[in-house]
Amino acid sequence: MSAYNDLMAYQRQTEALAQISGRLGWDQETMMAEGSAPQRAEEHAAIASVLHARRVHPQVGDWLEKAQAKDAVAAANLRHIRRNYERTAKVPAKLAEEIAKTTSLAHRVWAKSRADEDVASYLPMLEKVIELRQEEAAALAQGGDLYDALLNDYETGATGQEISQMFAALRPRLVALRAAVLDRPKPAQLSGTFDEAAQLALSQQLAVTFGYDLNKGRIDKAVHPFSSGSGIDVRITTRTNPLDPFNCFYSTIHEVGHAVYEQNIDEAYLLTPLGGGVSMGVHESQSRIYENQIGRSRAFTGWLYGQMRDAFGDFGIANEDAFYATVNRVSDGYIRTEADELQYNLHVLLRFDLERALIAGDLKVNDLEAAWNDRFQADFGFAVDKPSNGVLQDVHWSEGLMGYFPTYTLGNVFAGCLNVAMREAVPTLDSDLARGDTSGATAWLRSNVQTHGGLYEPKEVISRATGQTPSEGPLLDYLEAKFGDIYGL
Numbered sequence: 001m002s003a004y005n006d007l008m009a010y011q012r013q014t015e016a017l018a019q020i021s022g023r024l025g026w027d028q029e030t031m032m033a034e035g036s037a038p039q040r041a042e043e044h045a046a047i048a049s050v051l052h053a054r055r056v057h058p059q060v061g062d063w064l065e066k067a068q069a070k071d072a073v074a075a076a077n078l079r080h081i082r083r084n085y086e087r088t089a090k091v092p093a094k095l096a097e098e099i100a101k102t103t104s105l106a107h108r109v110w111a112k113s114r115a116d117e118d119v120a121s122y123l124p125m126l127e128k129v130i131e132l133r134q135e136e137a138a139a140l141a142q143g144g145d146l147y148d149a150l151l152n153d154y155e156t157g158a159t160g161q162e163i164s165q166m167f168a169a170l171r172p173r174l175v176a177l178r179a180a181v182l183d184r185p186k187p188a189q190l191s192g193t194f195d196e197a198a199q200l201a202l203s204q205q206l207a208v209t210f211g212y213d214l215n216k217g218r219i220d221k222a223v224h225p226f227s228s229g230s231g232i233d234v235r236i237t238t239r240t241n242p243l244d245p246f247n248c249f250y251s252t253i254h255e256v257g258h259a260v261y262e263q264n265i266d267e268a269y270l271l272t273p274l275g276g277g278v279s280m281g282v283h284e285s286q287s288r289i290y291e292n293q294i295g296r297s298r299a300f301t302g303w304l305y306g307q308m309r310d311a312f313g314d315f316g317i318a319n320e321d322a323f324y325a326t327v328n329r330v331s332d333g334y335i336r337t338e339a340d341e342l343q344y345n346l347h348v349l350l351r352f353d354l355e356r357a358l359i360a361g362d363l364k365v366n367d368l369e370a371a372w373n374d375r376f377q378a379d380f381g382f383a384v385d386k387p388s389n390g391v392l393q394d395v396h397w398s399e400g401l402m403g404y405f406p407t408y409t410l411g412n413v414f415a416g417c418l419n420v421a422m423r424e425a426v427p428t429l430d431s432d433l434a435r436g437d438t439s440g441a442t443a444w445l446r447s448n449v450q451t452h453g454g455l456y457e458p459k460e461v462i463s464r465a466t467g468q469t470p471s472e473g474p475l476l477d478y479l480e481a482k483f484g485d486i487y488g489l
């Protein structure tokens with residue numbers, strides 16, 4: 001037992017340092033003065049190198065060899081630590097360093113190219129990032145599939161092949177549904193301005209309504225909303241736009257989904273490898289089910305309508321039904337992060353196919369923009385007008401995050417599966433939500449998904465909660481029923 005206990009004591013400090021590193025990031029996005037950036041960069045680099053050294057320390061290897069798991073929790077802890085140790089050991093330190101340096105540079109080049117609408121100035125840098133990630137993938141895969149090796153950093157156990165089949169089944173039905181919906185008259189849009197202090201007050205109320213514990217977290221403003229931290233210090237950020245209060249409310253609900261997942265993990269796992277969300281896909285399933293299947297449901301928006309009338313007075317939407325349609329309004333757009341629930345996944349499918357081809361070497365960076373624009377035209381029915389609305393819109397590739405995009409849609413697929421099981425388990429869900437009571441839903445998600453943290457593998461978390469292997473069917477059925485109803489298809 002002593003090797004296991006020694007390893008876990010050491011790991012606990014590593015986990016604590018990782019939390020500190022995350023909090024530096026939170027501070028940078030919310031509180032830090034701009035002039036402090038160079039010092040912060042050095043602080044980040046220092047803690048990253050401490051963390052790296054701890055993770056590859058030969059002592060960890062010795063402990064892993066000797067440690068015995070006495071139960072399922074210990075076995076899961078060892079699985080996570082071993083996986084992390086082996087992953088770090090497989091990538092030469094020099095390569096890891098070059099990736100860090102190049103992606104930091106590429107990020108700046110991307111931002112300038114995007115501002116200048118100049119794809120050509122970005123491509124050489126992107127090519128370098130792809131080459132380095134291919135090299136890293138080859139070191140990780142040891143003869144296996146390169147893309148899978150990258151994907152596994154975000155979604156353990158997932159394969160490009162299996163995701164590709166799932167996405168191929170999603171695409172035609174989403175394209176058809178989108179076309180049918182956009183053929184119909186559009187619901188009203190919000191108009192007028194909405195007091196920002198009132199937006200923040202209602203957004204805080206929403207966070208609490210969805211079970212976010214403000215005694216162990218806090219809400220601040222940031223340019224791009226995010227959630228940060230694990231255990232009993234999980235923070236979120238939101239933003240306000242006087243013309244678009246939905247942006248504030250639904251960003252908040254989304255981030256609360258991520259944050260509550262972290263807050264609801266069994267406290268026994270605090271500062272252990274099991275004390276965080278198990279994968280990006282499962283994480284996104286929680287933020288999405290809070291935001292969409294619950295937060296944008298007819299029942300919940302009926303309650304929200306009343307709250308918004310209390311906060312802002314008459315804002316020009318006649319009744320709850322009209323408000324539900326306004327919340328779920330579908331319109332043309334280029335930008336993934338601004339896309340509605342129906343179109344969002346089409347943006348992700350496009351990126352998944354392109355990045356998989358880039359990593360496989362089947363698509364050259366010089367052909368990337370044309371490939372993006374062709375695919376966009378095919379799925380969305382209109383042409384990309386400028387690179388910042390197309391291939392330059394997302395930060396991910398410049399940061400080397402190939403393999404990340406599919407987890408967004410995987411999260412939506414998981415949310416679709418969980419929604420069916422949750423609704424079966426909580427028959428009063430809609431009448432609860434109509435009173436602004438999410439406790440039945442959040443309690444079910446807590447005990448069936450969130451509490452487990454990293455105990456099970458990602459797909460297993462979902463199949464244990466739903467009794468089914470995750471598939472795209474429930475998400476498609478849900479979207480077709482919901483938008484078919486709103487748009488009278």
Ligand code: ZN
Nearest residue numbers: 254258284287
């Ligand atoms: Zn998210």
